Amino acid sequence: MIKVGIVGGTGYTGVELLRIFAMHPQVQLQAVTSRKEDGMPVAEMYPSLRGRVDIAFSSPDNAKLTECDVVFFATPHGVAMAQAPELLAAGVKVIDLAADFRLQDIAAFEKWYKMPHSCPELLKEAAYGLPELNRENIKKARLIGNPGCYPTTMQLGYAPLLKAGVIDASHLIADCKSGVSGAGRKAEIATLFSEASDNFKAYGVSGHRHSPETLEQLGKLTDDKVGLLFTPHLVPMIRGMHSTLYARLAKDIDNAALQALFEDAYKDEPFVDVMPFGSHPETRTTRASNMLRIALHRPDNGDTVVVLVVQDNLVKGASGQAVQCMNLMFGLEETTGLMHVPVLP
Amino acid sequence: MIKVGIVGGTGYTGVELLRIFAMHPQVQLQAVTSRKEDGMPVAEMYPSLRGRVDIAFSSPDNAKLTECDVVFFATPHGVAMAQAPELLAAGVKVIDLAADFRLQDIAAFEKWYKMPHSCPELLKEAAYGLPELNRENIKKARLIGNPGCYPTTMQLGYAPLLKAGVIDASHLIADCKSGVSGAGRKAEIATLFSEASDNFKAYGVSGHRHSPETLEQLGKLTDDKVGLLFTPHLVPMIRGMHSTLYARLAKDIDNAALQALFEDAYKDEPFVDVMPFGSHPETRTTRASNMLRIALHRPDNGDTVVVLVVQDNLVKGASGQAVQCMNLMFGLEETTGLMHVPVLP
Amino acid sequence: MIKVGIVGGTGYTGVELLRIFAMHPQVQLQAVTSRKEDGMPVAEMYPSLRGRVDIAFSSPDNAKLTECDVVFFATPHGVAMAQAPELLAAGVKVIDLAADFRLQDIAAFEKWYKMPHSCPELLKEAAYGLPELNRENIKKARLIGNPGCYPTTMQLGYAPLLKAGVIDASHLIADCKSGVSGAGRKAEIATLFSEASDNFKAYGVSGHRHSPETLEQLGKLTDDKVGLLFTPHLVPMIRGMHSTLYARLAKDIDNAALQALFEDAYKDEPFVDVMPFGSHPETRTTRASNMLRIALHRPDNGDTVVVLVVQDNLVKGASGQAVQCMNLMFGLEETTGLMHVPVLP
Amino acid sequence: MIKVGIVGGTGYTGVELLRIFAMHPQVQLQAVTSRKEDGMPVAEMYPSLRGRVDIAFSSPDNAKLTECDVVFFATPHGVAMAQAPELLAAGVKVIDLAADFRLQDIAAFEKWYKMPHSCPELLKEAAYGLPELNRENIKKARLIGNPGCYPTTMQLGYAPLLKAGVIDASHLIADCKSGVSGAGRKAEIATLFSEASDNFKAYGVSGHRHSPETLEQLGKLTDDKVGLLFTPHLVPMIRGMHSTLYARLAKDIDNAALQALFEDAYKDEPFVDVMPFGSHPETRTTRASNMLRIALHRPDNGDTVVVLVVQDNLVKGASGQAVQCMNLMFGLEETTGLMHVPVLP
Structure with a gap:
């Protein structure tokens, strides 16, 4: 024990x-x-x-x-x-x-x-605690910096594209939406039920702490200069995060090949689910679980790929990911204690 | 298996x-x-x-x-x-x-x-599938009628009082509130998000199917004539049920003795939690779990006892209870596969 | 002006x-x-x-x-x-x-x-600012104590019954439910979105400030001794209040006569709507308006009458009622500036 | 009349x-x-x-x-x-x-x-019923095609930028979020409370009806070829729409000049509110009103401008706008019957 x-x-x-x-x-x-x-x-x-x-x-x-x-x-x-x-x-x-x-x-x-x-x-x-991109370092580490919730979705959503060098890394746009629990359990007006319910808003549009963290990590995946415009929004739900990631394609690549990039990248990952091309993942399909789901779109078969990523911000976006790291650090099966089926409805 | x-x-x-x-x-x-x-x-x-x-x-x-x-x-x-x-x-x-x-x-x-x-x-x-009140019959049964969600709360909330004969059984009032998932996954206007959200209403006040079921079962617990006024309401939440049960005391009994009735009745029950006297259980403390929680109140130390009961209507109120019955029917540990910790927040 | x-x-x-x-x-x-x-x-x-x-x-x-x-x-x-x-x-x-x-x-x-x-x-x-029961005093007053939100529903729901002497006044049970805005705009953990959303609970069951206010006012309507058990609950919605009022009938009276008591009492009231017998008023039908709606039920044609009352707790339950008083105090048409149609959906 | x-x-x-x-x-x-x-x-x-x-x-x-x-x-x-x-x-x-x-x-x-x-x-x-961009035609029309809800926000958000020729019109990205009432009052599983509540998802990412409408109208505002990537999402709220509009700047322009473009464009508009640069408009500030609010951002002072637009999808996004057109068609003051103050909280 x-x-x-x-x-x-x-x-x-x-x-x-x-x-x-x-x-x-x-x-x-x-x-x-x-x-x-x-x-x-x-x-x-x-x-x-x-x-x-x-x-x-x-x-x-x-x-x-x-x-x-x-x-x-x-x-x-x-x-x-x-x-x-x-x-x-x-x-x-x-x-x-x-x-x-x-x-x-x-x-x-x-x-x-x-x-x-x-x-x-x-x-x-310190090892950066994102197992899917940094597993070996985590296994050996005695000190972990657990990723931010938004950065987890942005990294896992952009990584296969950046590694493959198929997108213009300089102008990424990440339009992200989080449930209110991401703001923590603090006595504050802005996250009262009567303020946050039946409402939607962006925040931190001119700059947010999760940008430098994400930029630093994405930079490790490519030799290109990475530019990221990250816009967080607050959704009237307790848990859940949905990131809508936009990238311009820099190379000629068809949709099957795009999809294959993701399926190959995550085929052995127990907590990353690559859904069929053109799917619309819902945050609730990850509720109270450590799963993160990804789906790709190519609107009008144009030059922009859209990556949809969902997770539970408190689990894969925080505490579940931390336990996943712990499992790795102590030589346990990575999934130990983390195989809860998402709660739906 | x-x-x-x-x-x-x-x-x-x-x-x-x-x-x-x-x-x-x-x-x-x-x-x-x-x-x-x-x-x-x-x-x-x-x-x-x-x-x-x-x-x-x-x-x-x-x-x-x-x-x-x-x-x-x-x-x-x-x-x-x-x-x-x-x-x-x-x-x-x-x-x-x-x-x-x-x-x-x-x-x-x-x-x-x-x-x-x-x-x-x-x-x-057929055995009525409420293990806390009918365990031995369930163990032997090959056919189970699984209780309704509301009746589960009313029976477990009133049972210790009726068995002890300390209340006037003829005029019970059960003011109950359910999350919307209780209405099922049916394409209906009344349970659309835009209809049921940010709204509260009673329904079936003049008569509801769960009354005769509850009356029949409560009648087994006492020789007195049982009368029940049951008022269901719809709460804008997905899961959860809260029953506020009123009963007039027919005997002189102090609060410690009332509390003891419940603690004794459920002391070996893995899925019934009797909270301290005067607690206010919240539905979310049972979310996605098979737990049912009970707390007693005696407003102004008057002649009326108020029993608050919460559960997840889809688990203890339906599917979890059914699996609890299955475990009993097949000789498994009753809690097998049902020990999920409630999801909060 | x-x-x-x-x-x-x-x-x-x-x-x-x-x-x-x-x-x-x-x-x-x-x-x-x-x-x-x-x-x-x-x-x-x-x-x-x-x-x-x-x-x-x-x-x-x-x-x-x-x-x-x-x-x-x-x-x-x-x-x-x-x-x-x-x-x-x-x-x-x-x-x-x-x-x-x-x-x-x-x-x-x-x-x-x-x-x-x-x-x-x-x-x-000071005049108690409930125009439907105290209009003449309000007109002459220079100082108003505006009623609490819960007391408004309880008084308007019980008044016709008490005045007519048809119920047992000594054991009223008022099971009331309020939207979260009733807790005010204060930085507190308990009313955070992540705490109050997707959740339901009672509070103050053993005693609440609105009881003595209601008792004092109800006492003016009858010579009988009034006893009230008032149980407030918190509903995950911003605005809205639903009171489910129970009373035992003390006299033989049929449903048409019960309904007539309410229709007569409120026939000239611009802000009180007596719905058809057996209706289920929804809080949203009063949202952002000064309307209060009432409906009567007689489950199983038994000896208990159930009065359902809904209002917007911030309007008829607070600010709208205060403006209604102001209109009366200054000799304006009582409805001036208060005829907003409820916002639905 | x-x-x-x-x-x-x-x-x-x-x-x-x-x-x-x-x-x-x-x-x-x-x-x-x-x-x-x-x-x-x-x-x-x-x-x-x-x-x-x-x-x-x-x-x-x-x-x-x-x-x-x-x-x-x-x-x-x-x-x-x-x-x-x-x-x-x-x-x-x-x-x-x-x-x-x-x-x-x-x-x-x-x-x-x-x-x-x-x-x-x-x-x-037929006249396209967006008064802010087509007022004179509406006044003379006997037949109006009232704009879609999303297109209203996209047009009013991009118009000043396109008219001024300061952005690259060929790669607009509109990440839009709508309350559930936008799906209408239809008996459908997907918009049930238990499906849509506590959840967030994109839909129609690969193509949506509002794209051709928006493209046709935006094309009137510029000689450049307009390209639009439009991604709609469903927010668990009844009313409200939030569009996050991205555009790359094609000309050197400072933030004050950007802000001036919008303030000049809408200075006489009763229903368009240009908020201070860097604001974060919330959907609830337009709830149940005909107001649409806009705020500009320039993250990291980079080459991308972000326009945030909020409205009530049922009012300025539908019925309010239609009445605004009617007022114009019949020679009434444009604001007649439409000056309701938004309902907050």
Whole structure:
């Protein structure tokens, strides 16, 4: 059994980790920290876990995280980099679901997250936790920067095209839509039911933190200069992410060959489903599961390919992906504890 | 492995059975019938099942249901009673999720479902599939009438009070609220998103089919005459049911004793959670799980007890309960394949 | 033109007043106060008002409210009673949408709102702002306590029955359901989209502030002792309230006579619609309008009558009702500026 | 008073016309036809109209539409062109909310709508009902093809850029999102609450009827060849449309000049609101109103401009726009009966 600790278990990625671990056959939950809720049983805050998670939140000071095999940070940006050095020194692996170890470009990190990076040398050894594109490094890593939700869809959607060199990498347009849980469990006006329900809006159109992360990763897949215009939108649904990715074709390629690029790329991937050409994946077909689905379109057989990507932002876009990384780091079957069938309807 | 067939796999209780079976370790899915979709892969209609359910819908005529160990009917009322005799004769167990084998009172059945009952003698041997109140009969049964969603909440909510004889059984008021999936997957105006969203209404206030079923079962729990006023409402959510049950106390009893009635009644039940006195259970704490949660209130310490009951109408209210019955009928651990943690948020 | 001021224009009842006033032919908006948003154009916070409301929020200190003809308080409980004396002394009428002037029973006020009442003598002259039951007093009043949303439905639903003396007043059960906007525009976890959406729950079952208000008012309609069990629930919709009211009949009365009680009571009321006996009113049929609709049921022709009442909690349940009072206080046609057709779908 | 008839009053654009007309000071509703609902009071189907619309549906055969001044067709494609000749011959003006008179390119019409056009000569005289771009023709017209909902947003969003010649017209990308009411009031599985709620998907990505209409109209605004990639998506909300329009800049132009193009183009338009540069308009700021709001972005000050456009798909995207045309055709103030303030929250 892997002894697991969670720092920051009160947010949505935290409770999603708890849900997954409660059904994971190789995990023993050791500690869930919350300074504010110290002593409160986890299942009191989340009655969905009654009878399934027996421990209480503990103060970070008392949590004995160094006795864990791995600690997940489901915390605001900046927390993991403060605590990771001590844990790693004690032989504990670390998986950060925030941004502290995602961006190798420290200047970009500091610009977008508005804080200095406190351990640049650790950052260098951190593995970017997207198994489909970085599996071997994850297996060997003791420190993971878990990808952002939007970047996961953009990378898996563009990767086969960029690797094959069939698109103009300089003018990618990613029009992305996320469920409201992506905003986290924070007391804020903008994500109140009465504000976000029966409504649709874009946000961060002039610039969003997930652009530099995505650009850095996409740049590894091609020698061409990558340019990305990323537009996030907020959808009145709890979970789910839909990315509509546009790319101009730079080479003559027919639709069957396009489709083959994706099917070949992901044929052995348990969590990436390439649907038939021309399909319209729905976010709900991934709800509460670690699946990500992709479908290709070529409107009017023109020079633009449209890649549709859906996932559950809290699972493949966050906590499920983190557990997938953990499985790899500890030599488990990659799918262990992650084979939940999506909840539909 | 139990060989399972599903008649009518295209509705919501059907696809929920498919979701549960895809994760059930002791089930081998043999056939899913749909006359209309004969030949279509199940996962084409429900892409959430891609890679998890490999078979196609088959016409009822070709489905070889007699080779199954058990057949579930997730069909409109009237279908199961037409096919059950042949299956039972062939040694196949039958679980009907519709109303054909719920009501022993044939006159009531015929009044409310507006069709004659075609096999009254089979009806007599059918077990009512509510394990918490009828477990031993279910274990021995070859034919199950799976309870309605509303009746499940009303019975489990009122049972400890009726058995203890502490309430006035003659004037029960059950104000119940259901998510829209309870109306099924039928092309109808009234359950369109644009009709049912951002809206709330009662329906069937002057009389609803679930009243006679509930009355018949509640009557078994007490010698008193049971009177029930049942008011269903439609909530703009997909899954979930919340029953607010009112009863006047007929005996002097304090709150601790009331609470003890429920805790004692359900202390060994894996799927019934009695929450602390005065709790407010939320439907989402049962979402996509087989859990049912109960909490008691005594407003102003007056003479009325209020019982709040929540469940997922498609799981404990339908397909999960049916699988719970199957587990019992085949001597499996009752919780096999049903221990999914509720999906929250 | 009536010169109107609004104290606390940033909440939902405040912006609803602004929406109504922007279309009210006899109102000139003088000031909208918000200490926090001083100087911000109202239409910057609420772009729905761009081009329709030209003024900015002003600090309460600078708002010159004493130059208004009437000031509405769309504020937390306790604000209006602090400022009302000065305004009234300056000849300004006051309409409070909070609870400061609703309850004549000061002990009850202080128990439920947990603050001393600062002007009991003003409270005595305050008129309870429910025109259908208190029209003449409102016309003459200079100070209005605008009813709570739930109490409006309970009073208009029970009044004809209580006045006629046909029900047992001692054991009323009101099972009520409200849209989320009733919780106000406050940064709170419990009303986040990801918490309140796709979910249903009761709250305050053991006791709620709207009980004493309703009891006090219902008591005026009958000499019998009134007992009320009031259970509020939260519905995942923005606007709308549905009250399901139960009462045992104390006299022999047929359904036509019951229906006549309501039709007679409300035949001249522009904002109360008595639907045909046995109807199921939907909340959306009142959306964004000042209409309240009522329908009667008599399940199984038994001894219990069920009254279904729907309204928009922000309009007839709050701001629209307040404007209705204003119209009466200033001698306008009662319906002025309030004849918006409900928005459906 | 203008005598108005509506053919097909049972769908969402029909009931929205009824809602608007019930508050329009210059309209007298003469007839609302529905073959299926002949004789049923309109307010029985739509209780939101109780007390506001007194007439019943009448069979098209009896409706005496030739006595109207104007007839609106809120019908499926193909109905208006069958009946328009007789009405026009009788001196009745016709406004079709479907596609019969939108596309001058008959081949495109027949390809996309899969029916022959029965009156090509009438089509030639039909005015395209987008007042902001075609006001003078509408004023003189007796026959209007009311624009599609998506095309309205795309045209008003791209028009200033195309007219000024500052963008590459050959590769426009319009990523559009619509509320579910856009699918109409039809009994269909795909738009059931349980299918469309808590879900997001694209549809018609490989080709959609609104492309040829938009292309034909955009072509009038520029001598350049226009190429458009249009991707519609379905949002779990009732009303609202959000179009995210991308265009590569073909000329050196700064952001202030871009903004000025839009402010100049729409400075006298009562229903088009150009928001400050960099704003994020929300669909709900137009809910139940005829307003359309636009905001510009220039991500990273790069070579791509992003135009965000929101409207209520049933009002400015359909019925409100049709009434706006009617006002122009009959010499009324263009805003008559259309100045409803958006409903927020």
